[in-house]
Amino acid sequence: MEAVVRTGATFFGYESLNRVSFLRNDVEFVRKSLQHKSTVFVPFVQGEALVRGQEEPELCLLTLQDGWFPMARVVDKLLPVLNSQAARVVESGANLTFLGLKSSDGDDVFQYRSSYSGVPYYAVDFRTSGGTLIQAAELEPLLQCARVDRKLIFEMSNETASLYSHAKMYLDWLAKYHFCPGCGSVMFPVDAGTKMQCGNADRSVACNVRDAAVNNVCFPRTDPVVIVAIATKDFSRICLAHSKRWVHDTLYSTVAGFMEPAETVEQACSREIWEETGIRCRDITLVSTQPWPYPANLMIGCVGLVEPNGVDEKINLSHDNELMDAQWFDVEEVIEAMDRYDGSGVVKFKKSDITFPGSTAIAFHLIKFVCDRYKRSLGSL
Numbered sequence: 001m002e003a004v005v006r007t008g009a010t011f012f013g014y015e016s017l018n019r020v021s022f023l024r025n026d027v028e029f030v031r032k033s034l035q036h037k038s039t040v041f042v043p044f045v046q047g048e049a050l051v052r053g054q055e056e057p058e059l060c061l062l063t064l065q066d067g068w069f070p071m072a073r074v075v076d077k078l079l080p081v082l083n084s085q086a087a088r089v090v091e092s093g094a095n096l097t098f099l100g101l102k103s104s105d106g107d108d109v110f111q112y113r114s115s116y117s118g119v120p121y122y123a124v125d126f127r128t129s130g131g132t133l134i135q136a137a138e139l140e141p142l143l144q145c146a147r148v149d150r151k152l153i154f155e156m157s158n159e160t161a162s163l164y165s166h167a168k169m170y171l172d173w174l175a176k177y178h179f180c181p182g183c184g185s186v187m188f189p190v191d192a193g194t195k196m197q198c199g200n201a202d203r204s205v206a207c208n209v210r211d212a213a214v215n216n217v218c219f220p221r222t223d224p225v226v227i228v229a230i231a232t233k234d235f236s237r238i239c240l241a242h243s244k245r246w247v248h249d250t251l252y253s254t255v256a257g258f259m260e261p262a263e264t265v266e267q268a269c270s271r272e273i274w275e276e277t278g279i280r281c282r283d284i285t286l287v288s289t290q291p292w293p294y295p296a297n298l299m300i301g302c303v304g305l306v307e308p309n310g311v312d313e314k315i316n317l318s319h320d321n322e323l324m325d326a327q328w329f330d331v332e333e334v335i336e337a338m339d340r341y342d343g344s345g346v347v348k349f350k351k352s353d354i355t356f357p358g359s360t361a362i363a364f365h366l367i368k369f370v371c372d373r374y375k376r377s378l379g380s381l
Ligand SMILES: [Zn+2]
Pocket: 180, 181, 182, 183, 184, 185, 198, 199, 200, 207, 208, 209, 210
Protein backbone atom coordinates (compact mmCIF):
# COMPACT_ATOMS: atom_id res chain seq x y z
CA MET A 1 0.00 0.00 0.00
CA GLU A 2 1.34 3.37 -0.94
CA ALA A 3 1.91 5.69 1.98
CA VAL A 4 -0.46 8.63 2.35
CA VAL A 5 0.89 11.79 0.75
CA ARG A 6 2.48 13.96 3.42
CA THR A 7 3.79 17.45 3.43
CA GLY A 8 5.39 17.64 6.84
CA ALA A 9 2.11 18.16 8.64
CA THR A 10 0.21 15.51 10.57
CA PHE A 11 -2.79 14.03 8.76
CA PHE A 12 -5.71 16.52 8.89
CA GLY A 13 -3.13 19.16 9.83
CA TYR A 14 -2.16 20.47 6.40
CA GLU A 15 -3.18 24.11 6.11
CA SER A 16 -3.65 25.03 2.45
CA LEU A 17 -5.74 28.12 3.14
CA ASN A 18 -5.05 31.53 4.60
CA ARG A 19 -7.97 31.89 7.01
CA VAL A 20 -7.80 35.72 7.01
CA SER A 21 -9.88 35.56 10.18
CA PHE A 22 -9.93 39.36 10.49
CA LEU A 23 -11.96 39.62 7.26
CA ARG A 24 -14.82 37.37 8.39
CA ASN A 25 -16.73 40.25 9.96
CA ASP A 26 -16.23 42.43 6.87
CA VAL A 27 -19.61 42.13 5.16
CA GLU A 28 -18.31 43.49 1.87
CA PHE A 29 -15.56 40.87 1.81
CA VAL A 30 -18.02 38.08 2.55
CA ARG A 31 -20.54 39.21 -0.08
CA LYS A 32 -17.95 39.69 -2.80
CA SER A 33 -16.07 36.49 -2.09
CA LEU A 34 -19.30 34.47 -2.06
CA GLN A 35 -20.12 35.69 -5.56
CA HIS A 36 -16.70 35.38 -7.17
CA LYS A 37 -16.35 33.08 -10.16
CA SER A 38 -13.26 31.36 -8.72
CA THR A 39 -14.87 30.61 -5.33
CA VAL A 40 -14.92 26.94 -4.34
CA PHE A 41 -17.67 25.47 -2.17
CA VAL A 42 -17.33 22.20 -0.24
CA PRO A 43 -20.90 20.86 -0.10
CA PHE A 44 -22.21 18.71 2.74
CA VAL A 45 -25.69 17.21 3.09
CA GLN A 46 -26.98 16.52 6.60
CA GLY A 47 -23.51 16.90 8.05
CA GLU A 48 -21.50 14.77 5.65
CA ALA A 49 -19.43 15.66 2.60
CA LEU A 50 -19.98 14.06 -0.78
CA VAL A 51 -17.85 12.28 -3.35
CA ARG A 52 -17.90 12.31 -7.13
CA GLY A 53 -16.49 9.72 -9.50
CA GLN A 54 -16.74 5.95 -9.44
CA GLU A 55 -13.22 4.77 -10.25
CA GLU A 56 -11.29 7.29 -8.21
CA PRO A 57 -13.78 9.02 -5.93
CA GLU A 58 -12.83 12.57 -5.03
CA LEU A 59 -14.25 15.05 -2.56
CA CYS A 60 -17.10 16.90 -4.28
CA LEU A 61 -16.35 20.59 -4.81
CA LEU A 62 -18.55 23.21 -6.47
CA THR A 63 -18.12 26.57 -8.14
CA LEU A 64 -20.76 29.08 -9.21
CA GLN A 65 -20.12 28.13 -12.81
CA ASP A 66 -20.74 24.39 -12.54
CA GLY A 67 -23.53 23.35 -14.85
CA TRP A 68 -24.55 20.26 -12.91
CA PHE A 69 -25.54 22.03 -9.70
CA PRO A 70 -27.03 25.55 -9.40
CA MET A 71 -24.73 26.86 -6.64
CA ALA A 72 -25.22 30.44 -7.90
CA ARG A 73 -28.94 30.15 -7.11
CA VAL A 74 -28.15 28.92 -3.61
CA VAL A 75 -25.82 31.88 -3.02
CA ASP A 76 -28.48 34.29 -4.32
CA LYS A 77 -30.84 32.94 -1.68
CA LEU A 78 -28.34 33.07 1.17
CA LEU A 79 -26.91 36.55 0.51
CA PRO A 80 -29.98 38.52 1.71
CA VAL A 81 -30.17 36.61 5.01
CA LEU A 82 -26.50 36.73 6.03
CA ASN A 83 -25.96 37.85 9.64
CA SER A 84 -29.68 37.71 10.46
CA GLN A 85 -32.07 35.40 12.26
CA ALA A 86 -33.19 34.13 8.86
CA ALA A 87 -29.72 32.68 8.34
CA ARG A 88 -30.43 30.05 11.00
CA VAL A 89 -30.42 26.64 9.37
CA VAL A 90 -34.02 25.92 10.35
CA GLU A 91 -35.06 28.91 8.23
CA SER A 92 -32.45 28.98 5.47
CA GLY A 93 -31.87 25.25 5.04
CA ALA A 94 -28.10 25.70 4.97
CA ASN A 95 -25.19 26.38 7.26
CA LEU A 96 -22.45 28.30 5.51
CA THR A 97 -18.92 28.92 6.74
CA PHE A 98 -15.90 30.70 5.28
CA LEU A 99 -12.74 28.58 5.26
CA GLY A 100 -10.09 30.85 3.77
CA LEU A 101 -8.25 32.03 0.68
CA LYS A 102 -6.08 29.66 -1.31
CA SER A 103 -3.13 31.29 -3.00
CA SER A 104 -3.12 30.96 -6.76
CA ASP A 105 -1.17 32.42 -9.64
CA GLY A 106 -4.25 32.51 -11.87
CA ASP A 107 -5.31 35.79 -13.48
CA ASP A 108 -8.89 35.64 -12.32
CA VAL A 109 -8.48 34.97 -8.62
CA PHE A 110 -10.41 37.00 -6.10
CA GLN A 111 -8.83 40.32 -5.12
CA TYR A 112 -9.85 42.26 -2.03
CA ARG A 113 -8.48 45.71 -1.38
CA SER A 114 -4.90 45.65 -2.57
CA SER A 115 -3.61 43.21 0.04
CA TYR A 116 -5.64 40.02 -0.12
CA SER A 117 -6.08 37.67 -3.03
CA GLY A 118 -6.68 34.01 -3.71
CA VAL A 119 -9.43 31.51 -4.35
CA PRO A 120 -12.09 31.83 -1.62
CA TYR A 121 -13.21 28.54 -0.04
CA TYR A 122 -16.55 28.09 1.70
CA ALA A 123 -18.23 25.01 3.15
CA VAL A 124 -22.00 24.64 3.05
CA ASP A 125 -24.12 22.03 4.85
CA PHE A 126 -27.64 21.60 3.44
CA ARG A 127 -30.31 20.67 5.97
CA THR A 128 -33.59 21.39 4.26
CA SER A 129 -37.12 20.89 5.51
CA GLY A 130 -40.60 21.86 4.30
CA GLY A 131 -40.36 25.53 5.19
CA THR A 132 -36.73 26.36 4.44
CA LEU A 133 -35.53 28.96 1.97
CA ILE A 134 -33.62 26.27 0.10
CA GLN A 135 -35.78 23.31 -0.77
CA ALA A 136 -34.76 19.65 -0.98
CA ALA A 137 -35.84 19.48 -4.64
CA GLU A 138 -33.13 22.03 -5.54
CA LEU A 139 -30.47 19.70 -4.15
CA GLU A 140 -31.42 16.78 -6.38
CA PRO A 141 -28.10 16.58 -8.30
CA LEU A 142 -26.16 16.68 -5.02
CA LEU A 143 -28.35 14.01 -3.47
CA GLN A 144 -27.23 11.66 -6.25
CA CYS A 145 -23.64 11.86 -4.94
CA ALA A 146 -22.41 9.28 -2.44
CA ARG A 147 -21.60 10.44 1.09
CA VAL A 148 -18.00 10.37 2.22
CA ASP A 149 -17.25 7.43 4.45
CA ARG A 150 -14.53 7.49 7.06
CA LYS A 151 -12.37 4.89 5.32
CA LEU A 152 -12.25 6.94 2.13
CA ILE A 153 -11.07 10.07 3.92
CA PHE A 154 -7.95 8.26 5.12
CA GLU A 155 -7.13 7.29 1.54
CA MET A 156 -7.28 10.89 0.32
CA SER A 157 -4.32 13.25 0.10
CA ASN A 158 -3.51 15.09 3.30
CA GLU A 159 -4.47 18.39 1.67
CA THR A 160 -7.95 17.13 0.75
CA ALA A 161 -8.47 15.39 4.08
CA SER A 162 -7.43 18.56 5.91
CA LEU A 163 -9.86 20.68 3.88
CA TYR A 164 -12.59 18.16 4.75
CA SER A 165 -11.59 18.24 8.42
CA HIS A 166 -11.62 22.05 8.52
CA ALA A 167 -15.08 22.21 6.92
CA LYS A 168 -16.53 19.38 8.99
CA MET A 169 -15.50 20.83 12.34
CA TYR A 170 -17.15 24.19 11.65
CA LEU A 171 -20.28 22.65 10.12
CA ASP A 172 -20.64 20.15 12.95
CA TRP A 173 -20.58 23.02 15.45
CA LEU A 174 -23.06 25.12 13.45
CA ALA A 175 -25.45 22.15 13.28
CA LYS A 176 -25.25 21.26 16.97
CA TYR A 177 -25.40 24.57 18.81
CA HIS A 178 -28.70 26.38 18.50
CA PHE A 179 -29.35 28.08 21.81
CA CYS A 180 -27.51 30.78 23.68
CA PRO A 181 -25.84 29.33 26.79
CA GLY A 182 -26.48 32.66 28.56
CA CYS A 183 -30.24 33.05 28.13
CA GLY A 184 -31.52 30.12 26.05
CA SER A 185 -32.53 32.30 23.08
CA VAL A 186 -31.90 31.03 19.58
CA MET A 187 -28.53 32.00 18.13
CA PHE A 188 -27.70 32.80 14.53
CA PRO A 189 -24.41 32.66 12.61
CA VAL A 190 -22.41 35.83 11.94
CA ASP A 191 -18.85 36.50 10.73
CA ALA A 192 -19.25 34.21 7.73
CA GLY A 193 -20.48 31.33 9.86
CA THR A 194 -17.56 31.32 12.28
CA LYS A 195 -19.30 32.82 15.30
CA MET A 196 -22.82 32.65 16.74
CA GLN A 197 -24.69 35.61 18.09
CA CYS A 198 -27.34 35.53 20.79
CA GLY A 199 -30.68 36.38 19.17
CA ASN A 200 -32.27 37.84 22.30
CA ALA A 201 -33.39 41.33 21.25
CA ASP A 202 -35.18 42.04 24.52
CA ARG A 203 -32.74 44.29 26.41
CA SER A 204 -34.82 43.96 29.60
CA VAL A 205 -33.80 40.30 29.73
CA ALA A 206 -30.23 39.94 30.87
CA CYS A 207 -27.88 37.66 28.98
CA ASN A 208 -24.33 37.27 30.18
CA VAL A 209 -23.28 36.17 26.71
CA ARG A 210 -24.87 38.96 24.65
CA ASP A 211 -23.98 41.63 27.21
CA ALA A 212 -20.42 40.53 27.97
CA ALA A 213 -17.65 42.83 26.80
CA VAL A 214 -15.51 39.82 26.02
CA ASN A 215 -16.93 36.34 25.68
CA ASN A 216 -15.88 33.05 24.20
CA VAL A 217 -18.95 30.90 24.48
CA CYS A 218 -20.30 31.39 20.97
CA PHE A 219 -17.22 30.36 19.08
CA PRO A 220 -16.62 26.86 17.73
CA ARG A 221 -15.22 24.53 20.35
CA THR A 222 -12.11 22.43 20.06
CA ASP A 223 -11.65 19.69 22.63
CA PRO A 224 -7.97 19.11 23.44
CA VAL A 225 -6.79 15.55 23.89
CA VAL A 226 -3.32 14.65 25.11
CA ILE A 227 -1.69 11.62 23.52
CA VAL A 228 1.65 10.53 24.84
CA ALA A 229 4.34 7.97 24.07
CA ILE A 230 6.05 6.72 27.23
CA ALA A 231 9.75 5.92 26.91
CA THR A 232 12.77 5.51 29.13
CA LYS A 233 15.11 8.50 29.27
CA ASP A 234 17.63 6.77 26.98
CA PHE A 235 14.83 5.91 24.50
CA SER A 236 15.79 2.21 24.64
CA ARG A 237 12.38 1.07 25.95
CA ILE A 238 8.85 2.18 25.10
CA CYS A 239 5.62 1.36 26.92
CA LEU A 240 2.75 0.53 24.57
CA ALA A 241 -0.80 -0.03 25.72
CA HIS A 242 -3.66 -2.25 24.57
CA SER A 243 -7.07 -0.80 25.42
CA LYS A 244 -10.12 -2.80 26.45
CA ARG A 245 -11.92 -0.95 23.67
CA TRP A 246 -9.75 -2.82 21.16
CA VAL A 247 -10.80 -6.24 22.40
CA HIS A 248 -11.22 -7.58 18.86
CA ASP A 249 -7.78 -6.63 17.58
CA THR A 250 -4.17 -6.57 18.64
CA LEU A 251 -3.52 -2.83 18.53
CA TYR A 252 -0.80 -1.55 20.85
CA SER A 253 -0.45 2.20 20.97
CA THR A 254 0.19 5.27 23.07
CA VAL A 255 -2.06 6.41 25.91
CA ALA A 256 -4.50 9.28 25.44
CA GLY A 257 -7.21 11.20 27.22
CA PHE A 258 -9.14 14.46 27.29
CA MET A 259 -7.53 17.42 28.96
CA GLU A 260 -9.44 18.76 31.90
CA PRO A 261 -10.12 22.36 32.92
CA ALA A 262 -7.24 24.07 34.72
CA GLU A 263 -4.67 21.49 33.61
CA THR A 264 -1.48 22.14 31.72
CA VAL A 265 -0.66 19.84 28.81
CA GLU A 266 2.18 18.41 30.90
CA GLN A 267 -0.07 17.72 33.89
CA ALA A 268 -2.73 16.08 31.70
CA CYS A 269 -0.07 13.78 30.20
CA SER A 270 1.33 12.83 33.61
CA ARG A 271 -2.17 12.18 34.95
CA GLU A 272 -3.24 10.04 31.98
CA ILE A 273 -0.01 8.02 32.11
CA TRP A 274 -0.41 7.31 35.81
CA GLU A 275 -4.18 6.64 35.68
CA GLU A 276 -3.90 4.23 32.75
CA THR A 277 -0.53 2.52 33.30
CA GLY A 278 0.51 3.33 36.88
CA ILE A 279 3.81 4.73 35.54
CA ARG A 280 5.07 7.89 37.24
CA CYS A 281 6.27 10.31 34.60
CA ARG A 282 6.90 14.03 34.99
CA ASP A 283 9.22 14.73 32.06
CA ILE A 284 6.84 15.66 29.24
CA THR A 285 7.80 17.24 25.91
CA LEU A 286 5.48 18.34 23.12
CA VAL A 287 6.25 16.62 19.80
CA SER A 288 3.46 17.61 17.37
CA THR A 289 -0.29 18.18 17.18
CA GLN A 290 -3.10 16.95 14.95
CA PRO A 291 -6.64 18.24 14.35
CA TRP A 292 -9.09 15.32 14.49
CA PRO A 293 -12.61 15.89 13.12
CA TYR A 294 -14.43 13.18 15.12
CA PRO A 295 -15.98 15.46 16.11
CA ALA A 296 -13.81 18.42 17.15
CA ASN A 297 -10.56 17.42 18.77
CA LEU A 298 -7.01 18.63 18.80
CA MET A 299 -4.62 15.77 19.53
CA ILE A 300 -1.63 17.14 21.45
CA GLY A 301 1.15 14.63 20.86
CA CYS A 302 3.86 14.37 23.51
CA VAL A 303 6.58 12.08 24.69
CA GLY A 304 6.92 11.29 28.40
CA LEU A 305 10.32 10.13 29.66
CA VAL A 306 10.87 7.91 32.69
CA GLU A 307 14.12 7.23 34.53
CA PRO A 308 13.81 3.56 35.59
CA ASN A 309 14.45 3.29 39.34
CA GLY A 310 12.49 0.19 40.25
CA VAL A 311 9.41 2.26 41.18
CA ASP A 312 8.46 4.90 38.60
CA GLU A 313 8.40 2.50 35.61
CA LYS A 314 6.24 -0.14 37.32
CA ILE A 315 3.05 -0.90 35.39
CA ASN A 316 -0.22 -1.02 37.33
CA LEU A 317 -3.44 -1.25 35.31
CA SER A 318 -5.82 -1.20 38.24
CA HIS A 319 -6.34 2.54 38.70
CA ASP A 320 -8.91 3.41 36.01
CA ASN A 321 -9.11 -0.09 34.59
CA GLU A 322 -9.12 1.15 30.99
CA LEU A 323 -6.31 -0.96 29.58
CA MET A 324 -6.29 -4.67 28.89
CA ASP A 325 -2.50 -4.70 28.75
CA ALA A 326 0.55 -2.45 28.80
CA GLN A 327 4.11 -3.61 28.25
CA TRP A 328 7.59 -2.20 28.01
CA PHE A 329 9.03 -3.11 24.59
CA ASP A 330 12.66 -2.93 23.49
CA VAL A 331 12.82 -0.02 21.06
CA GLU A 332 15.24 -2.03 18.89
CA GLU A 333 12.49 -4.58 18.37
CA VAL A 334 9.96 -1.83 17.65
CA ILE A 335 12.36 -0.30 15.09
CA GLU A 336 12.66 -3.66 13.30
CA ALA A 337 8.90 -4.01 13.32
CA MET A 338 8.38 -0.44 12.08
CA ASP A 339 10.79 -1.08 9.22
CA ARG A 340 8.52 -3.90 8.08
CA TYR A 341 5.36 -1.85 8.64
CA ASP A 342 3.61 -0.16 5.71
CA GLY A 343 1.16 1.91 7.74
CA SER A 344 -1.46 -0.78 8.28
CA GLY A 345 -1.81 -4.46 9.13
CA VAL A 346 -0.20 -6.73 11.68
CA VAL A 347 3.45 -6.62 12.74
CA LYS A 348 5.19 -9.73 13.99
CA PHE A 349 6.96 -9.39 17.32
CA LYS A 350 9.02 -11.97 19.13
CA LYS A 351 6.36 -12.64 21.73
CA SER A 352 3.21 -12.13 19.69
CA ASP A 353 1.73 -10.41 16.65
CA ILE A 354 0.62 -6.91 17.37
CA THR A 355 -0.85 -4.06 15.34
CA PHE A 356 0.50 -0.53 15.29
CA PRO A 357 -1.65 2.56 14.78
CA GLY A 358 -2.07 3.56 11.14
CA SER A 359 0.34 6.07 9.67
CA THR A 360 -2.38 8.73 9.54
CA ALA A 361 -2.62 8.70 13.35
CA ILE A 362 -0.38 10.88 15.47
CA ALA A 363 0.25 7.85 17.73
CA PHE A 364 2.22 6.28 14.87
CA HIS A 365 4.44 9.36 14.64
CA LEU A 366 5.00 9.46 18.39
CA ILE A 367 6.21 5.86 18.35
CA LYS A 368 8.39 6.68 15.35
CA PHE A 369 9.71 9.73 17.21
CA VAL A 370 10.94 7.49 20.04
CA CYS A 371 12.52 5.08 17.52
CA ASP A 372 14.29 7.95 15.75
CA ARG A 373 15.59 9.41 19.00
CA TYR A 374 16.96 6.00 19.96
CA LYS A 375 18.68 5.67 16.55
CA ARG A 376 20.11 9.14 17.00
CA SER A 377 21.44 8.21 20.45
CA LEU A 378 23.31 5.34 18.78
CA GLY A 379 24.60 7.66 16.08
CA SER A 380 22.73 5.76 13.35
CA LEU A 381 20.43 8.63 12.32
ZN1 LIG B 1 -28.21 35.11 25.16
